Amino acid sequence: GEDVEQSLFLSVREGDSSVINCTYTDSSSTYLYWYKQEPGAGLQLLTYIFSNMDMKQDQRLTVLLNKKDKHLSLRIADTQTGDSAIYFCADNPPGYALNFGKGTSLLVTP
Amino acid sequence: GAVVSQHPSWVICKSGTSVKIECRSLDFQATTMFWYRQFPKQSLMLMATSNEGSKATYEQGVEKDKFLINHASLTLSTLTVTSAHPEDSSFYICSAGGREDTGELFFGEGSRLTVL
Numbered sequence: 746g747e748d749v750e751q752s753l754f755l756s757v758r759e760g761d762s763s764v765i766n767c768t769y770t771d772s773s774s775t776y777l778y779w780y781k782q783e784p785g786a787g788l789q790l791l792t793y794i795f796s797n798m799d800m801k802q803d804q805r806l807t808v809l810l811n812k813k814d815k816h817l818s819l820r821i822a823d824t825q826t827g828d829s830a831i832y833f834c835a836d837n838p839p840g841y842a843l844n845f846g847k848g849t850s851l852l853v854t855p
Numbered sequence: 856g857a858v859v860s861q862h863p864s865w866v867i868c869k870s871g872t873s874v875k876i877e878c879r880s881l882d883f884q885a886t887t888m889f890w891y892r893q894f895p896k897q898s899l900m901l902m903a904t905s906n907e908g909s910k911a912t913y914e915q916g917v918e919k920d921k922f923l924i925n926h927a928s929l930t931l932s933t934l935t936v937t938s939a940h941p942e943d944s945s946f947y948i949c950s951a952g953g954r955e956d957t958g959e960l961f962f963g964e965g966s967r968l969t970v971l
Contacts, residue, residue: 787861787948787965788899833898842889842950843960847898 749836749846756852763821765849767834770815774836777810778843779819782831791819791832821851829853858882859951861963868939869971875935876966878905878949884929885951889960890922893946902947905932939970 779791807820835843891899904912911924923935953960
């Protein structure tokens with residue numbers, strides 16, 4: 746698949762908001778995903794957004810999608826230390842497996 | 856609960872030996888499973904698409920003789936790392952099935968391979 750780009754590292758204080766950005770290349774993806782990976786663990790689907798939506802809110806998570814710029818962002822409100830993990834965005838070209846970004850390491854400090 | 860199970864979760868082996876990793880779909884049949892590899896602090900790279908009853912489709916740069924994939928039943932795919940070397944040490948994750956409404960794929964818990 747083509748490249749999905751993310752910033753590699755983000756550090757925030759507990760209670761602040763975190764924003765993780767992603768740019769993708771496949772405009773035919775029907776869904777775009779955010780996965781979370783805690784140390785030594787597998788992937789956990791955090792949230793997803795349908796490609797014809799601009800925004801999706803799910804409790805502390807807000808996903809924004811700009812299809813024109815192929816830009817996806819994940820905002821975590823009131824970030825907690827338990828949110829420290831690696832976050833992957835992924836697009837899903839039709840008929841193909843998920844195409845992951847390199848992941849953004851989020852570090853939440855007390 | 857988990858719908859895709861991997862086994863073993865962690866294996867340590869000597870260089871030159873072969874290691875088999877299993878990926879099972881629980882409570883559903885999967886004609887297609889995907890195998891990913893993740894190096895430390897890096898993204899997941901698709902290695903191959905495992906097709907039930909036929910040969911796997913390998914991504915460019917993945918040695919098919921090195922990473923043998925067998926998808927003998929609708930609930931089981933195996934990845935065998937043959938003649939493993941330290942550079943094969945990695946985290947291997949499989950995925951199978953998914954939700955038709957969201958397209959979400961289900962991932963296994965991952966298998967960490969350490970080759971000494």
